[in-house]
Amino acid sequence: MQTNGKEQDEPICESSSSLKMQKKSLQNLQLNTNKAGMNGLDTAKINDIIQKASEGSKFYIHKQKCQEKVDSKIAQMKLESQKFSTEQIKKAEEEMLKFSLEMEQSRDLTKTIVHIDMDMFYAAVEMRDDPSLDKPMAVGGNAMLSTSNYAARKFGVRAAMPGFIAKKLCPNLIIVPCNFGKYKKVSKEIQKIFEDYDPQFSPMSLDEAYLDITEYLKVNKGKYKNETLDLSPAELVVEEIRKKIEENTQLTASAGIAVNTMLAKVCSDMNKPNGQYYLPPDECKIKEFIKDLPIRKVCGIGNVTEQLLRAFGVITCSDVWTHRGMLRLLFSELSYRHFLAVSKGLGSTTITPAAERDRKSISNETTFQGTSDKLKLFKLLEELCHDLKEDMAKKDLYGKVFTLKYKTTNFQVRTRAQSLLEFTQDVKLMTNLAHKLLSHEMDSESLEGEPLSLRLLGVRMSNLVEKSQLDSRKQTTITELFKKSGEKAIIQDDSENFNSKNIFSVSDQEFGHHINEDVEFICSKFPVSRNNSNNNNNNNNNNNNSDISSSVCVDNSKKPIIDHHNLYASKQIEIDAEMTVYNCPVCTNSKFSSVEALNRHLDICLNRGTVQKLVSESSSLGHSSKASEISFISSKVSDKKNELKRKSTSPNKQVKKVKNQPQSKNTLYKYLVLQ
Numbered sequence: 001m002q003t004n005g006k007e008q009d010e011p012i013c014e015s016s017s018s019l020k021m022q023k024k025s026l027q028n029l030q031l032n033t034n035k036a037g038m039n040g041l042d043t044a045k046i047n048d049i050i051q052k053a054s055e056g057s058k059f060y061i062h063k064q065k066c067q068e069k070v071d072s073k074i075a076q077m078k079l080e081s082q083k084f085s086t087e088q089i090k091k092a093e094e095e096m097l098k099f100s101l102e103m104e105q106s107r108d109l110t111k112t113i114v115h116i117d118m119d120m121f122y123a124a125v126e127m128r129d130d131p132s133l134d135k136p137m138a139v140g141g142n143a144m145l146s147t148s149n150y151a152a153r154k155f156g157v158r159a160a161m162p163g164f165i166a167k168k169l170c171p172n173l174i175i176v177p178c179n180f181g182k183y184k185k186v187s188k189e190i191q192k193i194f195e196d197y198d199p200q201f202s203p204m205s206l207d208e209a210y211l212d213i214t215e216y217l218k219v220n221k222g223k224y225k226n227e228t229l230d231l232s233p234a235e236l237v238v239e240e241i242r243k244k245i246e247e248n249t250q251l252t253a254s255a256g257i258a259v260n261t262m263l264a265k266v267c268s269d270m271n272k273p274n275g276q277y278y279l280p281p282d283e284c285k286i287k288e289f290i291k292d293l294p295i296r297k298v299c300g301i302g303n304v305t306e307q308l309l310r311a312f313g314v315i316t317c318s319d320v321w322t323h324r325g326m327l328r329l330l331f332s333e334l335s336y337r338h339f340l341a342v343s344k345g346l347g348s349t350t351i352t353p354a355a356e357r358d359r360k361s362i363s364n365e366t367t368f369q370g371t372s373d374k375l376k377l378f379k380l381l382e383e384l385c386h387d388l389k390e391d392m393a394k395k396d397l398y399g400k401v402f403t404l405k406y407k408t409t410n411f412q413v414r415t416r417a418q419s420l421l422e423f424t425q426d427v428k429l430m431t432n433l434a435h436k437l438l439s440h441e442m443d444s445e446s447l448e449g450e451p452l453s454l455r456l457l458g459v460r461m462s463n464l465v466e467k468s469q470l471d472s473r474k475q476t477t478i479t480e481l482f483k484k485s486g487e488k489a490i491i492q493d494d495s496e497n498f499n500s501k502n503i504f505s506v507s508d509q510e511f512g513h514h515i516n517e518d519v520e521f522i523c524s525k526f527p528v529s530r531n532n533s534n535n536n537n538n539n540n541n542n543n544n545n546s547d548i549s550s551s552v553c554v555d556n557s558k559k560p561i562i563d564h565h566n567l568y569a570s571k572q573i574e575i576d577a578e579m580t581v582y583n584c585p586v587c588t589n590s591k592f593s594s595v596e597a598l599n600r601h602l603d604i605c606l607n608r609g610t611v612q613k614l615v616s617e618s619s620s621l622g623h624s625s626k627a628s629e630i631s632f633i634s635s636k637v638s639d640k641k642n643e644l645k646r647k648s649t650s651p652n653k654q655v656k657k658v659k660n661q662p663q664s665k666n667t668l669y670k671y672l673v674l675q
Contacts, residue, residue, distance in 0.1 A: 062411030262347025365458025399461030
């Protein structure tokens with residue numbers, strides 16, 4: 001718990017005189033007054049304090065760089081907009097009208113969707129457990145706040161604000177560390193109440209959820225009648241839910257009731273704290289409600305999008321329709337369709353329970369005071385991996401791609417991902433891998449002169465499957481092939497040591513003999529088939545092909561996208577190829593009518609010496625992981641094969657045109673990565 005200062009704090013209320021003292025501040029630093037509890041504040045004075053408190057800090061420098069990118073984007077878009085002719089804009093408006101009419105066909109007024117949002121949840125739990133905190137307080141740390149209570153919001157203190165800035169706004173602010181174990185426990189109590197009204201409710205976080213009470217209202221239509229208060233059955237049901245939450249947890253909740261999730265989310269913020277808002281299922285009333293709504297109030301439209309829209313006169317939802325032509329020309333289809341739907345009050349009417357979501361990943365992260373202490377960071381990683389394992393075990397999930405996320409004290413976010421050889425939820429493996437990835441990052445940074453100082457760590461497991469799916473997805477491993485061929489070689493999935501020297505447990509001589517025999521065995525048992533090439537040609541739908549252990553480095557400041565899928569997948573391609581007779585340049589004993597056939601044969605020929613040499617060369621170059629060694633060997637073999645194929649082309653070749661020939665698959669490569 002942190003506090004300082006003895007002076008009496010006064011809420012920063014709106015005044016006209018403070019406008020004179022405001023100096024132009026960064027747009028992405030300014031207070032978002034659309035949040036609950038931020039009404040009636042002197043935003044000019046607050047923004048001035050935020051600006052002065054931030055200047056010179058790493059946080060400010062980071063925000064400044066981000067704002068420069070936004071400003072550059074706006075300038076680029078304005079320059080582009082000047083090139084549009086009147087005819088182009090008119091055509092775009094007509095297209096948007098067509099889209100609008102199509103969207104109207106999907107309007108559904110039959111559902112009753114509820115969005116329930118706990119009031120200042122983390123702060124409320126701490127205040128409940130410690131009554132002395134009934135004063136300006138926040139939850140988080142000096143580096144970043146997770147939330148603040150309403151008393152602190154009167155000073156402009158909000159979530160996602162660095163604690164040191166919050167202290168400038170409110171010197172007597174009390175900051176309490178996060179206790180997520182406690183918050184999760186309370187959240188479960190609340191979710192048990194939701195189940196009584198919608199067993200398929202959709203939790204969005206610990207403190208909010210969507211419920212579809214349409215069916216509940218049908219079944220219990222005679223139970224909820226209150227003519228004197230003139231409340232609808234839906235309002236009475238939601239009041240009952242909120243009352244049960246308060247009785248069971250001593251915490252309050254706010255709620256929004258509407259025909260879709262977008263509107264329900266907006267409505268839940270209308271009467272905060274401890275209130276609810278009902279938007280009747282009437283198209284005219286919905287359009288009237290949405291007309292003057294600030295665009296920033298809509299979920300999914302943040303600071304950057306708001307700035308881009310404001311630059312073209314879009315401040316309220318009705319402005320979207322006014323400037324629809326320009327939005328159509330300047331934004332992506334996904335964006336302008338979303339803006340258009342919002343302006344019409346349209347949104348999703350489907351609630352997907354957590355258990356049925358196509359979950360792509362599961363993660364855990366934490367922020368802390370900046371440090372470069374490796375032992376402290378390792379300890380945090382151990383805790384994160386332990387929590388991640390627990391979350392995966394509860395959901396019976398296993399993953400194959402492990403990702404380390406970190407944020408530097410300069411607010412740069414980076415991720416490092418490693419694809420594993422097996423689906424796992426093993427905490428020891430994840431912890432060891434996290435340590436190795438972080439050690440590599442810290443060692444690399446140290447070589448450049450400055451130690452890597454971090455303020456956030458996170459771990460994520462993706463490419464998830466349930467335990468019940470493992471058997472059906474399990475493929476024949478190379479180890480099993482070795483056993484079938486009667487050899488002793490073992491490929492280890494050693495979380496303790498990824499050194500290439502530990503990949504094989506036999507000598508080089510044994511390995512060489514083993515390669516010769518086993519590749520021939522693989523070729524005989526698993527020939528490359530043209531018919532099988534169609535199995536893996538769906539865009540990223542089948543992740544089973546990403547079997548090679550590979551480290552993927554991503555700088556989120558450039559493009560926060562990691563693609564772990566189909567890095568080495570066989571894909572069906574349509575080509576015009578010449579059917580050529582090829583001689584084997586290694587043994588000179590065989591001739592082949594296709595590259596595919598030659599490839600299979602070359603694998604065997606090359607293995608009688610080349611692979612052993614490449615493995616030795618790879619080890620001498622210091623390849624520290626299975627991934628790098630496999631990549632090195634396979635690339636060298638590929639180069640060698642290409643060279644040999646060029647040499648083997650006969651000048652008196654017989655040519656025959658063929659189409660739809662699948663891309664040939666390197667059998668040795670399959671040997672190296674097959675699972």
